[in-house]
Amino acid sequence: MHDKIYLEGLLFPGRHGVSPEEQTYSQNFRLDVELYLDLRPAGEKDELHLTVNYQEAYRVVEEVVSRRSFLLLEALAEAVAERLLSFFPLLRRVRVRVEKPGAPLPGYFERVGVEINRSRKVKPAKALVGLGSNLGDKRRNLKAALAALSKTPGVRLERVAPLYRSAPWGRTDQPDFFNTVALISTFLSPFSLLASLLKIEKELGRRRESEERWGPRPIDLDLLLYEDLAVETEELVLPHPRLTERAFVVAPLADLVPELELPNGKRAIDWAEKLGREQEIERVEGYGWERD
Structure with missing residues (x-):
């Protein structure tokens, strides 16, 4: 089991959805991201380059959510996970949870979203x-x-x-x-x-x-x-x-x-x-x- 860095409650505007209105007008999307890696080297040496800089991770997620457009939350979550894994070679696994507070449902709801876990082989x-x-x-x-x-x-x-x-x-x-x-x-x-x-x-x-x-x-x-x-x-x-x-x-x-x-x-x-x-x-x- 790996250590993890987590970013919770990220809120970014984006144009994601199947309707023309959702593809045209921005709405907010909430994300939780967990980054799994070995944190022992950074903890022992107190050096930033031995871990994942969460400011960089924030920018990576923001870029995907705010600059790209998807029909499905599943596709958005996949894109975020893929981008994080490719951008940070130290990562072994990521968990991405995407919620859509303004989903076009006919009645009251608290949350709707998707959650995925993605791993990769260790490769520099x-x-x-x-x-x-x-x-x-x-x-x-x-x-x-x-x-x-x-x-x-x-x-x-x-x-x-x-x-x-x-x-x-x-x-x-x-x-x-x-x-x-x-x-x-x-x-x-x-x-x-x-x-x-x-x-x-x-x-x-x-x-x-x-x-x-x-x-x-x-x-x-x-x-x-x-x-x-x-x-x-x-x-x-x-x-x-x-x-x-x-x-x-x-x-x-x-x-x-x-x-x-x-x-x-x-x-x-x-x-x-x-x-x-x-x-x-x-x-x-x-x-x-x-x-x-």
Whole structure:
């Protein structure tokens, strides 16, 4: 039996129902959500990335209820459960209860709704992280970032692309960049993974609050893709909004997953070939990440 996090009495407007009026006009829906996972690591280490952030869970449920439309409560509950399980790899099981206070019944009633329980096999999510550096010992900076990433709880470093040298983006009066992309598997949510990347940047000397836009930096870590999730918040956008604009991202990415379909329907290898002709980038030959 797993521990659980629960959110009770969530109230969101939505357009769900079989009648045209219900599909047109919003009404409130009440939800109870239970998230089953092992809470012992978070309890022992007191670290947020080892659990599910209930603020993130709230936003996930709100997005499904308020931005999508279903005929049946059963379909709404399934969508909420599926979204929670895909968004939070730490989850083992979810319980979703949906009530419709304004259901069109002919007489008095207290509650009407559905309740479902959904489980999944334990399987980490796959994510792609872009790495870059153009200050100091650039190779060593990248190796340090990869080492820190591999030691992050809930993250496994699977593969790292070859090293590339690229001209600076946005501002040309600065040193060239060294870039690569790492494929990882993780039990962290996208937001927790992003927080871990920002923490690594800070530990390696980057100060985002004081640097100039497009300016030089000792290390730059970007969350490019997280499974096939699409996220759009102030702190995180997935897929990365400039993913297919930069050769220094798609070239190493294509070395790892050449057939991966990126935004706009093209494969990674196709984007790499296109941008490689338009932008200044070269592969650094004879360098392996296993070397010092």
